[in-house]
Amino acid sequence: MKKIGVLVGSLRKQSYSKKLAEYLIGLFPEGYETELIDIGNLPHYNQEYDEGGAPPESYVKYREKMHAMDAFLIVTPEYNRSVPAALINALDVGSRPYGDSVWDGKKAAVVSNSPGSLGGFGANHHLRQSFVFLNVLVMAQPEAYISGSADLFDDNGEIQNEGTGKFLQSIIDAFLDFIEE
Numbered sequence: 001m002k003k004i005g006v007l008v009g010s011l012r013k014q015s016y017s018k019k020l021a022e023y024l025i026g027l028f029p030e031g032y033e034t035e036l037i038d039i040g041n042l043p044h045y046n047q048e049y050d051e052g053g054a055p056p057e058s059y060v061k062y063r064e065k066m067h068a069m070d071a072f073l074i075v076t077p078e079y080n081r082s083v084p085a086a087l088i089n090a091l092d093v094g095s096r097p098y099g100d101s102v103w104d105g106k107k108a109a110v111v112s113n114s115p116g117s118l119g120g121f122g123a124n125h126h127l128r129q130s131f132v133f134l135n136v137l138v139m140a141q142p143e144a145y146i147s148g149s150a151d152l153f154d155d156n157g158e159i160q161n162e163g164t165g166k167f168l169q170s171i172i173d174a175f176l177d178f179i180e181e
């Protein structure tokens with residue numbers, strides 16, 4: 001059974017990105033294992049941790065978990081037109097020690113979102129830039145820049161707009177085709 005690690009680029013409890021990620025997780029069919037991966041407990045990356053040979057316990061657990069994943073779904077807001085620090089930190093921590101990256105050769109999909117109208121385009125593409133270096137194959141199409149994230153769901157977590165619901169399903173369908181190629 002393929003394992004999909006889901007990373008959310010926001011740490012706040014009421015995060016729209018997290019709600020969106022949970023909704024997307026619900027769209028996976030049987031036969032896939034999805035897991036929300038906690039990135040909020042990772043200290044800022046410091047190379048000395050790895051050079052000393054005793055990285056923080058949270059790094060060890062995170063890297064172990066990430067290595068076991070077959071593919072990743074990244075759901076993130078945009079901070080100052082780029083990738084939120086917590087998420088870029090998770091990329092960095094996963095990329096070291098050198099030669100033992102959790103990312104190498106994996107596949108991913110990036111879904112950015114914003115309460116505004118640009119849908120987190122800057123974060124989405126800055127992430128893609130890092131993933132080229134990390135040798136992560138990112139699904140090219142469909143691109144997902146989800147605007148109006150504050151109004152996507154009602155209080156019961158139901159999607160408010162049928163068209164958006166269909167689009168989100170198409171993202172997951174395309175992602176599954178992509179990772180099975």
Ligand SMILES: Cc1cc2nc3c(=O)[nH]c(=O)nc-3n(C[C@H](O)[C@H](O)[C@H](O)COP(=O)(O)O)c2cc1C
Pocket residue numbers: 010011012014015016017018076077078079080081082113114115116117118119120
């Ligand atoms: C430090 C900071 C920078 C932000 N920069 C942007 C931005 O560049 N573009 C944007 O669309 N929204 C920006 N926002 C607004 C976020 O999209 C908004 O806070 C959103 O709710 C964050 O995602 P979340 O709901 O998943 O936490 C920024 C918010 C913060 C806190």
